Amino acid sequence: MTSADEVLAELHHTRAWQEDFYRDLHAHPELSGRESETAAAVAQRLTGWGFEIHELGGGVVGVLPNGSGQTVLCRADMDALPVTELTGLPYASTAKATDETGATVGVSHACGHDVHVTCLLGAAQLLASRRDLWHGTFIALFQPAEETASGAQGMLDAGLTGRVPRPDVAFAQHVLDLPAGTVATTIGPVMSAGDSIRITVSGVGSHGSMPHLSVDPVVLAASIVVRLQTIVARETRPGEFAVVTVGSSVAGTKSNVIADRAVLLLNVRTYDDDVRAQVLAAIERIVRAECDAAGSPQAPTFDYYDQYPLTSNDDRVGARVRSAFEQHFADRVVDLGRVTASEDFSRIPDAFGTPYAYWGVGGFADASAAPPNHSPYFAPLIQPTLDTGTSALVVAALTYLAK
Structure with missing residues (x-):
């Protein structure tokens, strides 16, 4: 029997309160940057188990701390989404x-962060109850505002690296639309880098009956949208991954008024920093060139926001970690592959210069019919999801902390 097996033999002691805690947290979500009640509930429990508490960002x-040895950091995100739940669950x-x-x-909690916290x-x-089975230091980090890509950086800006010991390794996980009870891993890039861009292009307004007196930003925006499609189709090397999505194009308010500006909202996903730089440069080049071609009276503006780093497992x-999972979970370990969603977790281990691993946990009885994350119907099964996610964190941590 491994140290993880011995620790997880106590899982029945946590299961009862975890299930109730999860239901309560699911029923009382808090938006990004406003997780005060969630944070207070977390701090209260950690304090009761003998953890040193740091509240920042x-x-x-x-x-x-539990004697000499390595230091392991595990992270969970706490924020919910502005999504009206439609699951019909009693909680x-x-x-x-x-x-x-x-x-x-x-x-x-349409993305399962309540699962992560629990x-x-x-x-x-x-781990606090079985300190006899491990040595070193365990850090449990509960992060706000993952959904706005600001929480990890906010904690770093508040002095995280100077307040806690430098971890030797860091871990995080995410509940996904995979079969309940499974753990999914991969090596290398796992979550894409993400960039959102607000682009404003200028035109010259006019009456709809007098287009010759205008520089029409609607036509300009349409030309930009079409031309942007060539970045992936004709500028990205075959086999390299990139997504360029125009999620919004807004100009004008009336059919007979030619507006004087248009605003485009773009989203970019990549798995390679060089490809990311190439795609972003191409976007700016194309937008500027189309503005010049249209005779736009002002240069376009680019506002980058909700920027997520690449998540790439050491x-x-x-x-x-996969070897430890296979030993504990046996045939419930599956390949995760690359996920085109994005995360800001990696900012924390990157700031410490720490290698990390990020994996998925299945949460649905029928994965083929499971709603995706951010759906108003997203609600993982309570069990075996909580047992699996809890066990995965313990197994990973004890891979480095076990005596």
């Missing part, structure tokens, strides 16, 4: 909040 970090969220525009929105708390308690750490 809206997040909570629990540090549990479904009915919460509402005011978003940054002043609009009232429904709020729900699993990491369970792992924290299990080869040695990833292989070591």
